[in-house]
Amino acid sequence: MDFFVVSLLNGLSYGLLLFMVSAGLTLVFGMMGVLNFAHSSFYMLGAYFGYSVGRLTGFWPALIVAPLGIAFLGALIERYLLRPVHRHGHAHELLVTFGLVFIIDELVKLLYGNYPLKNPMPVELSFSAFRLFGLDYPFYRVFIALVAIVMFGAILALSRFTRVGLIVRAAVRRPHMVEALGHNVPMVFLGVFAGGAALAGLAGVVAGVFYPTGPSMAQELGVIVFVVVVVGGLGSLEGAFVASLLIGIFSSFAVGVNWTLADAFALVGVAGADLWGGAFTVKLSTVAGAIPFVLMFLVLLLRPAGLLGERQ
Amino acid sequence: MILEVRDLHAGYGRSRILHGVSFAIDKGEIVSLVGRNGSGRSTTMKAIVGLVRPDSGSVRLDGAEQAGRNAYEIVRDGIAYVPEERRVFDNLSVHENLVLGCQSPRHGIAAWTIDRMYAYFPRLLERRGMKAGSLSGGEQQMLTICRSLLGNPRVILIDEPTEGLAPHIVARVVEVVQDIRKNGVAVILVEQKLTIALRISDRVNVVGHGQIVWSGTPAALREDADIRRRWLEVA
Ligand SMILES: Nc1ncnc2c1ncn2[C@@H]1O[C@H](COP(=O)(O)OP(=O)(O)OP(=O)(O)O)[C@@H](O)[C@H]1O
Ligand SMILES: [Mg+2]
Numbered sequence: 001m002d003f004f005v006v007s008l009l010n011g012l013s014y015g016l017l018l019f020m021v022s023a024g025l026t027l028v029f030g031m032m033g034v035l036n037f038a039h040s041s042f043y044m045l046g047a048y049f050g051y052s053v054g055r056l057t058g059f060w061p062a063l064i065v066a067p068l069g070i071a072f073l074g075a076l077i078e079r080y081l082l083r084p085v086h087r088h089g090h091a092h093e094l095l096v097t098f099g100l101v102f103i104i105d106e107l108v109k110l111l112y113g114n115y116p117l118k119n120p121m122p123v124e125l126s127f128s129a130f131r132l133f134g135l136d137y138p139f140y141r142v143f144i145a146l147v148a149i150v151m152f153g154a155i156l157a158l159s160r161f162t163r164v165g166l167i168v169r170a171a172v173r174r175p176h177m178v179e180a181l182g183h184n185v186p187m188v189f190l191g192v193f194a195g196g197a198a199l200a201g202l203a204g205v206v207a208g209v210f211y212p213t214g215p216s217m218a219q220e221l222g223v224i225v226f227v228v229v230v231v232g233g234l235g236s237l238e239g240a241f242v243a244s245l246l247i248g249i250f251s252s253f254a255v256g257v258n259w260t261l262a263d264a265f266a267l268v269g270v271a272g273a274d275l276w277g278g279a280f281t282v283k284l285s286t287v288a289g290a291i292p293f294v295l296m297f298l299v300l301l302l303r304p305a306g307l308l309g310e311r312q
Numbered sequence: 313m314i315l316e317v318r319d320l321h322a323g324y325g326r327s328r329i330l331h332g333v334s335f336a337i338d339k340g341e342i343v344s345l346v347g348r349n350g351s352g353r354s355t356t357m358k359a360i361v362g363l364v365r366p367d368s369g370s371v372r373l374d375g376a377e378q379a380g381r382n383a384y385e386i387v388r389d390g391i392a393y394v395p396e397e398r399r400v401f402d403n404l405s406v407h408e409n410l411v412l413g414c415q416s417p418r419h420g421i422a423a424w425t426i427d428r429m430y431a432y433f434p435r436l437l438e439r440r441g442m443k444a445g446s447l448s449g450g451e452q453q454m455l456t457i458c459r460s461l462l463g464n465p466r467v468i469l470i471d472e473p474t475e476g477l478a479p480h481i482v483a484r485v486v487e488v489v490q491d492i493r494k495n496g497v498a499v500i501l502v503e504q505k506l507t508i509a510l511r512i513s514d515r516v517n518v519v520g521h522g523q524i525v526w527s528g529t530p531a532a533l534r535e536d537a538d539i540r541r542r543w544l545e546v547a
Binding site for chain 1: 361363382383384387388393395399401402403404408411412413415459460463
């Protein structure tokens with residue numbers, strides 16, 4: 001029981017963090033038709049910006065300033081790197097974002113060193129939220145979840161109740177048609193790109209003081225975030241939300257489960273399967289990293305457009 | 313003339329499609345572009361509205377040059393575009409589709425409003441909360457026309473509005489096109505059904521290989537079997 005509750009809470013908090021990063025990625029995909037490989041680099045940069053700004057001002061101002069800085073950087077990248085290659089087609093856009101990943105990785109190593117930083121959590125957030133089955137549950141995990149939920153509410157409200165939100169929802173579907181109705185789609189796209197970068201940056205600031213801030217942050221999250229976007233349905237914000245939570249929770253449970261295939265066999269009455277060795281004795285926890293991919297495989301098999309995707 | 317197209321060249325990537333298209337239209341006129349599949353009618357429309365950037369040539373709206381501007385600027389200045397295959401936003405409601413079309417009216421022309429559209433098409437009002445993707449083909453066509461009209465255009469380009477619709481719906485679409493003209497808007501129409509194009513147009517332009525190869529009144533085209541055989545009829 002205690003394992004179940006703790007895993008569920010951890011999974012929710014991690015899933016919500018995933019969502020903060022994937023929200024922008026899925027919207028940008030819908031409008032541009034291209035997955036931005038550099039998106040999780042914004043997440044990493046958020047952590048580093050947060051660290052640097054935080055040393056000057058403390059954590060709270062950094063929580064605002066660093067994402068704004070990332071938004072500005074995102075806007076520059078869209079305007080001066082992506083837009084000029086847009087008319088040459090998707091392959092070029094992909095290559096640009098792919099190249100950016102390496103440039104950002106190397107820059108970070110150059111400026112901050114090729115090792116994780118000491119980026120401590122603010123003391124006012126480093127306490128136990130409650131005691132659960134004799135264990136202290138860190139408040140910071142709750143904080144991560146709260147930030148993500150506030151953010152989800154904000155973008156949902158923006159997208160449902162404002163004209164810009166309506167334009168974005170339409171442009172994710174048919175960008176040219178939206179432009180043909182007199183809307184400045186390139187400008188809206190710039191805004192979405194910068195906004196998505198800011199959200200990833202915000203996730204980076206928040207996560208950076210909890211998980212280590214290091215030069216491999218982008219890589220570690222990058223693949224998972226793609227999986228989230230594919231599972232949720234390319235371009236679907238709600239889909240990304242559901243997929244993030246699913247993947248967060250599944251991964252978190254798997255890490256703590258030491259079941260093996262042999263146990264599963266024992267459950268249905270076939271005892272002694274562990275003596276067969278090999279795949280039968282591999283613990284689920286050791287393959288936890290594969291869970292998101294298994295999930296993606298299943299979803300693509302059953303619903304190729306993703307859970308909530310509507311694209312053909 | 314409210315819209316003058318002169319010597320328009322355009323294409324996609326390396327394939328050049330338009331090789332000097334020229335024609336003009338005045339307020340309250342219906343001018344058709346007819347021609348075989350692939351002759352460049354849709355491309356002409358996309359080049360006028362800026363969705364395909366013209367390589368050279370000129371598109372003048374009430375004297376002001378549009379060629380080379382962004383599509384959204386051209387549309388805001390008064391050229392509306394209704395694409396072929398009725399591109400509704402199927403993930404949005406009927407009402408949201410209409411809201412997306414709204415642009416502030418320009419003075420001198422009676423403004424189109426969403427309420428006026430609902431009064432004109434009670435079907436759309438009945439379905440205002442439904443996803444546009446769930447409408448029938450005819451309803452989707454009405455929706456795309458209304459959506460573009462809400463931009464309060466001076467010129468509207470309508471690409472194959474009767475494609476794939478049942479005969480009684482086709483008749484309704486034709487009525488709508490004529491009503492738009494009565495409101496003083498210039499209509500440029502691509503219509504595959506020649507009888508319809510000839511019946512409602514003031515002038516007809518025959519498009520062939522990316523150029524206007526013939527231009528005149530419907531009556532003159534009815535007389536000219538030679539032109540029809542050469543540029544329109546499918547062998
Ligand atoms: N997006 C595109 N990319 C590349 N080529 C295109 C594109 N759209 C059209 N073409 C080509 O341009 C030519 C003219 O196409 P256009 O759509 O203007 O024809 P059309 O007269 O409207 O006929 P129809 O609607 O029956 O296809 C065709 O050869 C077509 O293959
Ligand atoms: Mg066409």
